[in-house]
Amino acid sequence: MADETRFMRMSQRFTVVLLFWTLFEVLMEGFYRAAYADLPGELGDELLRRFPSIGGRLHRLYRRTWQVSFLDDLRSEGFDEEASLIDRVQIARNSFIHGHPEAIADDLVDQTLQHLEEVQRGWIRIFNKRCTGRSNKVPIWASTERRPAFVR
Template structure:
C-alpha cells in the first residue's frame, strides 16, 4: 500500500465512474473467492474465472459469465450515497447549527460516517455468514441470535468461527492502519449515538473518505483469507 497515493483515489477514477466502481473488476470465483485480474485465484489457484458457457465450441475463444464480487445491490447504493454526501456543498452553519464542545464541532458531513458504518456492518455480516455456512444450521442460527451486535461479531463470534478477530485479520494481512481507523470509527460512532454529537468531526470524515479504497481492499483480503482457511479445514476433515 502507498498511502500518499490512496488518499486521492477518488481523484483518479475514470470519467463518470462513481465511487461504487470500487467493485468494478472484481468477481466471484467458482470457489467463492473474490478476485480481480490476477493470473490465478488467491484461494483455489484456478486460472480461468469459471467454466466456459459452452465448452463444446472448440477452436473459439471461451465465453465466461462471472458473478460480481458484491454481495447485493445495496453494496453499490451505500457507496454512491457516501459519494453524494461527500460532494454535497457544505451547509451554512447559520441554517444548520452544529453542536460545539470545547472548541470542537460536529462534522457537517457526519452522515458519511453513519452511512459507512451501516455498510460496514453489512459486510461483517457477510463474513460471519461465510463462517456460519460451515456450521450445522441450528448451531448457526443460535450463534446469530446470541451475537447480534457488530462489535460482538467482529470479536467474540469471529473468534468462535475463525480463531481470531476481524481487526487482527486486517493487521496480519498488512492493513493495521485500517484496523486502527475502524476501531476509532466504531468508538466515535457509538459515542455519537449515545449523546456526544461532536464525537464525529471533520477530521474523522476526511480520513474515512480518503481511506475508503484501502478499506475496501482490506475487507476483500479478510474474506479470501477466511475462505481459504475454511476450505483447507474442510479438506482435512474429509481426508482430501
C-alpha cells in the same frame, strides 16, 4: 449553550461516517453468513443471534472462531491503518448515537474517505482468507492490487 457548542464541533459531513459504518456492518453480516454456511443445522444462525451487535461479532465471536480478533487479522494482512480506522469509527459512532455528536469530527470524515477503498480491499482479503474454498462459500474474486487514482 453547551449543547449548541457540542453540535458546532460535530462535522457537517457526519453522514459519511455513519454510512461507512452501515456499509461495514452489512459486509460483516455477509461475511459471517458465508463463514458459517457449512455449519450443521441452525448453528450459524444461533451464533449470530448470541452475538447480535457488531462489536460482539468483531471481537468476541471472531476470536472464538479464528483465535484472533477481526482487527488483528486485518493488521496481519497489512491493513494496519484501516484496522485502526475501523476501531476509531466504531467508538465514534457509538458515542454519536449515545448523545455525543461531536464524536464525529471533520478529521474522522476525512480519514474515512481517504481509507474507504483500502478498507474494502482489506475486507475482501479477510473474506477470501476465512470464507472461501469450502462447499457453501461464495468467493469474492477481486483484485487487491491498487488501481490508478481517480482524476479530479
